[in-house]
Amino acid sequence: MSAGAQLSVTDQRRMTRHPVDHPVIAEHFGKGDVRLHIANISANGFMVDNGDGIGRGERVIVRLPVIGRIEAYCIWVRDNRAGFQFERIIRVDDFLAMIDTLQPNPRLRKLR
Numbered sequence: 001m002s003a004g005a006q007l008s009v010t011d012q013r014r015m016t017r018h019p020v021d022h023p024v025i026a027e028h029f030g031k032g033d034v035r036l037h038i039a040n041i042s043a044n045g046f047m048v049d050n051g052d053g054i055g056r057g058e059r060v061i062v063r064l065p066v067i068g069r070i071e072a073y074c075i076w077v078r079d080n081r082a083g084f085q086f087e088r089i090i091r092v093d094d095f096l097a098m099i100d101t102l103q104p105n106p107r108l109r110k111l112r
Helices: 092-102
Strands: 018-028 032-041 045-048 059-064 068-078 081-086
Touching: 018 092, 032 059, 032 092, 045 068
Parallel strands: none
Antiparallel strands: 018 032, 018 059, 032 045, 045 081, 059 068, 068 081
């Protein structure tokens, strides 16, 4: 018997995460609009720190600066945190422009 999560998608959580403080109103496929707070983000997904009531496998659509609307799937939940994986990978130039918008303080940005 194997240990760990049996994800149907490739685990892409090795990307650099950038700390952000970004509230969004997500369109949840079942609960309607829900307020989420994105605490960190990468080119493959994001983590929210107020994911109470979100379950693994649930889908949301969020609107991000530069990127626009993008769908994401919840791949893990722990306490009030939840991790989401984007349905597609964001292009590097678009991602960097988004980070510049979300995290205007250059000292808080990860080295590129």
